[in-house]
Amino acid sequence: MAAEVPVPPQYIPQPVTDFRGFPDGPRGFKVGVTKKGVLGQKRRLEEYEEQVEKEQEEQAMAGEVQPFGPRKKVKHNTHGLAKVSGRSWKQAGERAGTLRNPKLSTSWDEKMRIKAEKASFLEQKRESQAAWKAKKGMLKSQREEVLRKKEENRKKSEVTVRVSSATAKKMQKSKKARKALRTGE
The missing domain is CATH 1.20.5 (Single alpha-helices involved in coiled-coils or other helix-helix interfaces)
Structure with a gap:
């Protein structure tokens, strides 16, 4: 003799329906349509x-x-019957969508406040980057100006010798002398 499963006190008996004698009628509206298509x-x-x-x-x-x-397919009441676990007193569980925590979502005002904070932060970031680039550009132009003046002063202080065209032609033949040749300004 098999031992019976104890029934808990919260068990509510469900209406029992025998589906073995149900006639098989038309299956629904989709005629000639399968899961794979028409x-x-x-x-x-x-x-x-x-x-x-x-x-x-x-x-x-x-x-x-x-x-x-x-005809529409008849939907029969099968609640509480043929549970996989075999425990007919188990209540149907809630769907995952109904278990949402309201504390996880934020209100519209909160979202707008966060959005405004983000926009102001990005604006400050852009301004600071622009100021940094301007400072860098100014330093670069100062450096270039110093180098240009240095080059001008070096050219002014050079000792130069005027050379005739015949001597210049002779100087063109050697590489070292060619480097020393420059046209006058």
Whole structure:
């Protein structure tokens, strides 16, 4: 003899329905459509149309009035039956979407405040970067000015010798002398 599972005090008996004798009727509105797409088989559609016509004739002969359009699939109450765990008293669990913590979400005012803070921070950052670039540019131009003046002073203080064109032609032949040649200003 098998030991029975103890039933807890919060158990509420559910209405029991036997589905073994239910007739199999039309399955729904989607005729000729599968999970993979639309079936392109005319034969199946024709067979289905013939089946629907036969059912309508049988209902007309029996005196039943069929509403226009395909019938909806009957949804039976199966709550509390055939649980995987076998515990019929277990209540259905909540969906994950209903378990949202309201403390995790922020209000519109809070979002706008954060957005304004971020915008002001980015503006300050842009301003400081612009000031840093301006300072760097100023230092670079000062350096270039100093180097230019230095070069001018060096040229002024140079000792130069005027050379005739014949001597200049002779100097063009050696590499060292060629470097020393410059046109007068």
